[in-house]
Amino acid sequence: MNVKERGLLIVLSGPSGVGKGTVRKALFSQPDIQLQYSISVTTRKPREGEVDGVDYFFKTREQFEQMIRQNELLEWAEYVGNYYGTPIEYVEKTLQEGKDVFLEIEVQGAMQVRKVFPEALFIFLAPPSLSELRKRIEMRGTESEELIRDRLKAAKEELEMMDAYDYVVENDQVELACERIKAIVTAEHCRRERVAQRYKKMLEVE
Numbered sequence: 001m002n003v004k005e006r007g008l009l010i011v012l013s014g015p016s017g018v019g020k021g022t023v024r025k026a027l028f029s030q031p032d033i034q035l036q037y038s039i040s041v042t043t044r045k046p047r048e049g050e051v052d053g054v055d056y057f058f059k060t061r062e063q064f065e066q067m068i069r070q071n072e073l074l075e076w077a078e079y080v081g082n083y084y085g086t087p088i089e090y091v092e093k094t095l096q097e098g099k100d101v102f103l104e105i106e107v108q109g110a111m112q113v114r115k116v117f118p119e120a121l122f123i124f125l126a127p128p129s130l131s132e133l134r135k136r137i138e139m140r141g142t143e144s145e146e147l148i149r150d151r152l153k154a155a156k157e158e159l160e161m162m163d164a165y166d167y168v169v170e171n172d173q174v175e176l177a178c179e180r181i182k183a184i185v186t187a188e189h190c191r192r193e194r195v196a197q198r199y200k201k202m203l204e205v206e
């Protein structure tokens, strides 16, 4: 299978509370979207309403560390006291089938993915402002005061990494952020198609 036939790997990062999950769910609810979501593994406790195997695969630290040792993760990171990681088997299999895979992960993990899949598309979701970010994470009401403080501290470091991404999308309004991401993905598909056509023509000439 050549590079063109493989699916596209899309990585969405951004600080906690910016709206990654909200935007991803809105994106996936659109009928013209053909993306496969890679469910992550975490040692974080489930939030109310979160379902194992849907939102995350919830594991103990021992189970997670075993997955690391057995090279079952494409990337992993310790973020604000918990492990998070991407099972590699699902990503590889789905890309091989020619389907696009969508990862929603924090920045340390995204930088690891870049080393393995430099051809992936890296999108950073940015808040309109730090005060709006704080408001969103507080309004969500899923974290304690202390954890909100830790996540906001991590957010400042994450925001410094946005230049390392191919695109920065502002999440001022969910619908607009979705449209921007869709336009970026469509443009990337067109670019890959043009490269593949050029390569094909080159081979025909030889």
Ligand SMILES: Nc1ncnc2c1ncn2[C@@H]1O[C@H](COP(=O)(O)OP(=O)(O)OP(=O)(O)O)[C@@H](O)[C@H]1O
Residues within 6 Å of the ligand: 014, 015, 016, 017, 018, 019, 020, 021, 022, 023, 136, 137, 139, 140, 171, 172, 173, 174
């Ligand atoms: N464009 C937006 N305008 C206003 N509120 C928003 C917007 N996008 C998301 N939110 C709200 O912000 C809160 C955080 O959103 P969400 O949980 O999707 O963030 P996240 O980036 O996935 O966070 P985490 O990384 O902590 O999982 C939610 O209450 C959500 O409804």
Ligand SMILES: Nc1nc2c(ncn2[C@@H]2O[C@H](COP(=O)(O)O)[C@@H](O)[C@H]2O)c(=O)[nH]1
Residues within 6 Å of the ligand: 014, 015, 016, 020, 040, 041, 044, 075, 076, 077, 079, 084, 085, 086, 104, 105, 106, 107, 108, 109, 110
């Ligand atoms: N490096 C990875 N980061 C991940 C993964 N799955 C989710 N995340 C990110 O962790 C933080 C916190 O998530 P939360 O659900 O506890 O709010 C957030 O930035 C997620 O995007 C992963 O597999 N690898």
